[in-house]
Amino acid sequence: MTAKRKLLAAALGAALAPVALVAIPAGTASAHGYVNSPASRQAQCAQGVVECGAIKYEPQSVEGPKGLRECNGGVPQFAELNDNSKPWQAAEVGRTVDFTWTFTARHRTANYEYYVGGQKVADIDGGGQQPPATVTHQVNLPNSGRQTVLAIWNVADTANAFYACIDLQVS
Template identity: 75%
Template sequence: MKLNRKLVAALAGAAVAPVLVVVGPTGVASAHGYVNAPASRQAQCAQHVVSCGAIQWEPQSVEGPKGLRSCNGGLPQFAELNDNNKGWRATKVGSTVNFTWTFTARHRTSNYEYYVGGTKVADVNGNGQQPPATVTHSVNLGGHTGRQTVLAIWNIADTGNAFYACVDLEVG
């Protein structure tokens, strides 16, 4: 009789374990985000403005270590984002531009950085806070005119990673 109780208990545990794994608590979601306005290169891929590979299905996934200065965040599967000859459309703007980030999963934020030609043109403090679903920053591009590529970076507060987006603009 004792053997049967142990067998029933073991079978019950084996039956319940997969259910607990499926409905139990999950870990913290990883952060994901990109600039969708003006349309970044990955947004152009997602909107099928430019023919692209895997990035068209996951424009929010250009995540790499902090400190990089590349459009693809160092990810070889998104290398085409670094290709300046791919036919990226440049949005016509004035000297001040509103960049809107869209977050599909949000993380506490250190800051947002904006670069033109390797020169930092803006640094916006994230105050270690979790952002809302969208965030817009007004950035003065200073004396930059003509066709420019802005590298926008979202630095995460609680990891060593950042998210990268390049935005092609016609400033004038």
């Protein structure tokens, strides 16, 4: 191949690369899990209850390193999940609440943790097992009134966890 042809081929390839990237369908996000009942903040985004950014399309993807205590799991593009000024709807519940997780990729589970005001209120062993498509935990809450529960699914086979905040009005 002559130098002129190589230059033409390189130029053509550089010109077509952006077009190919736009024309090729994007793969689906590697999905995982979130609390869908009572509706977590990301579930409210996905349902269009609250206006949100990218989390609307992938509520199951709030994944970050284990040990965080943030609604967005430390993921900058999901920062709106930390915004308490948004009109999050609080589910009316009693002091005992059933939280249902929906999984779209079922990792082996170390445990599930539930926090209110930074205080752990429940720790449920996952036994290192792969969960079914949905899992429900019954959690007793210590106080009544408006509160936000941080639910964490600690995965056994990665260094990450999945995070969900659920706004409640506890009677």
